[in-house]
Amino acid sequence: MFSVLATDSQSSARLGRMDLAHGTVETPIFMPVGTQGSVKTLHPREVEELGAQIILGNTYHLWLRPGHELVRDFGGLHKFTTWDKPILTDSGGFQVWSLAKLRKITEEGVRFNNHLDGSKMLLTPELSMEIQASLGSDIAMLFDECPPYPCDKDYAAKSLALTTRWARRCKAWTEKHQPRSGDGVQRHFGIVQGSIYADLREQSARELVDIGFDGYAVGGVSVGEPEEEMFRAIENAVPFLPHDKPRYAMGLGTPPQILEMIARGVDMFDCVMPTRVARHGMAFTLDGPIQIKNKVHERDERPLCETSPPHVAPFSRAYLRHLFRAGEILALRLLSYHNLHFYLRLVAGARQAIAAGNFLAFKDSFIRRYTQTDPT
């Protein structure tokens, strides 16, 4: 399912290929987030045109609305949304921690009141796997507990132990039910927890690898911790993960962070940031992010960035600023498209550099220019 095609001699970066039920994914890869069955503001054909190879769907959202039985009856998430390339679904856990109310964690699972109508619900490891099986994603994530930051070591250790027990239950469910994705099999990724504690990260990784999964994510990062803690969490987990399985850093990050993670041996990324900040007028450029609503762009004839694709390049910053100020939806579309293009181009550049043996030079040169100036 996963092959490492090349490794960087000066860092832990690697070039890989992942064969999934709905197609092949080249790694390192960035996965645009299609929370509720739509990458926000974009048409699925545009997401293809952008060169996205795999997108993310959120189990919690789709479970609540329109419901996983409905999606299953429509032939799964691919058919329902008309996206025919690979999809990764998260376990629903993270949204339960971040959106739901009155959460109560027990051995069985997590009880909560949902954020839409306050109904009482229970999500268990088995139900998370069942929902993801109904969605028919190419990669399903295991149901874990994501401890908050900061978190004392005692809580982190107990939480990790629960996550491992839940991982065993998830594994048992998938072995029994053998979920499919289209004409192929669904793949399952474990999630390494352990907060900021190196020994707990090691323990979590070893326990999950012992159970055996198709890939491994590093969870509990990008939850408010300083950047160096985030890098350390990755560094504490990666050495204990198998070389021949994909590694996924969940919910990350800025363009420089993604390059730093690739250098540390991470293969897969997802983040809502490129589309979320786009909807607030922020666009990524090689010279760092710009805020298109700023007065300085009032008569700015330049496109957003010299890297802007044909879908966006014909528009001046002045026009984009006007659209934002006038509340026009086209503004949200164009910046979302541009930012995803920027991220997908970034990981494509990283792949090319690893293949060419000059990844560190690529990374340093990108970051130097990106952080050098404040282009407004």
Next chain:
Amino acid sequence: MFSVLATDSQSSARLGRMDLAHGTVETPIFMPVGTQGSVKTLHPREVEELGAQIILGNTYHLWLRPGHELVRDFGGLHKFTTWDKPILTDSGGFQVWSLAKLRKITEEGVRFNNHLDGSKMLLTPELSMEIQASLGSDIAMLFDECPPYPCDKDYAAKSLALTTRWARRCKAWTEKHQPRSGDGVQRHFGIVQGSIYADLREQSARELVDIGFDGYAVGGVSVGEPEEEMFRAIENAVPFLPHDKPRYAMGLGTPPQILEMIARGVDMFDCVMPTRVARHGMAFTLDGPIQIKNKVHERDERPLCETSPPHVAPFSRAYLRHLFRAGEILALRLLSYHNLHFYLRLVAGARQAIAAGNFLAFKDSFIRRYTQTDPT
């Protein structure tokens, strides 16, 4: 500039061709509305893909934001927005009547507080023409007073007389300044007023034709009057308009109304309805409008309509309903695209039927099916 290519033997419908600075327009035509320099939710390349031949821009909105000098300095509205086909701009008058506060009409023009920040502004016939010249539209509309409905005959007569005096001032301004549109000349359309009074409509038409314009609009329709009054306003004006000039019914209408207007000799239409109702979940179908948010579409596997274009047809009503309920912008895009496609297909069908000599049969068959059932 305008040629009538065929006339229907059983009605006043006609097939025509209008040669404008940015291209040729076949009539009868529907013009999507791009209020603030964007046809709401759509990319200009999508509006082209839809087969739109001419779109509308709103002088009032563009004057306030981003300002006509800025648009002029960017080479006009076509270059600023990247829309390179014909554009018609309204005079700004209608928005002053409908959006601005504390309006005061004098011989000079209309003073008001704008709806954005309440600043005091003055719009005169000369300024309206100057703004439209800066925007560089292919067709500029004359500045008129649009009386409310209902309106007593005395007011309607005084208003009409003012509109005629303003029309002379607009004409004087354009003769002096000879505004351009791209590499060609800007065309100017007069607006027939007179409310529901047949003799006033005749008087207004005769006075405007006497001054001489490139085309004539029927204004003061779709301002809350019953449908039969709307048809009568058209019937009262059309006989006094020249055969060899285009006729434009402003701000209309439903699909059956458009066919009825074509039968009465109207060549041009614009309406925000297809895109506005789309953003509220309403889609046009051959069996009448449907509300996609309704429960009945929860598991509806059908596309919106058998006429849906490839951009929309792959999506089930169930998926579109889900997107609406989830607040996804893609829903607004897909219904806007679909509804504009429906309108543009309707007028293309009318043109084809006029050419084939069976327009009345086409109209009656469309309206019979459209109004027969309540498809929810």
